[in-house]
Amino acid sequence: MASAYVEEVTCPKCHTKVQVKVTNGIYPMRSTEVANCPVCWEELFHKNITGDIEESVLSLEETIEPYLSEYKKKIETKQ
Numbered sequence: 001m002a003s004a005y006v007e008e009v010t011c012p013k014c015h016t017k018v019q020v021k022v023t024n025g026i027y028p029m030r031s032t033e034v035a036n037c038p039v040c041w042e043e044l045f046h047k048n049i050t051g052d053i054e055e056s057v058l059s060l061e062e063t064i065e066p067y068l069s070e071y072k073k074k075i076e077t078k079q
């Protein structure tokens with residue numbers, strides 16, 4: 001059965017607060033899943049699990065430049 005939990009991590013590189021959802025028990029085989037910062041793509045942590053890791057931005061309040069401007073630019077061009 002799949003189980004999930006949520007971790008809150010502050011990116012050491014750009015200081016963005018990132019919410020990472022770790023779901024276990026989806027796949028029959030273990031693989032290394034990496035949690036990356038959605039803003040600067042720094043690796044936050046990795047786990048050897050049978051599931052998935054999903055990252056989302058929790059808060060950009062503490063995010064430092066130039067990562068904040070670059071991230072905002074990226075969002076705007078997507079719309």
Ligand SMILES: [Zn+2]
Nearest residue numbers: 011014037040
């Ligand atoms: Zn970051």
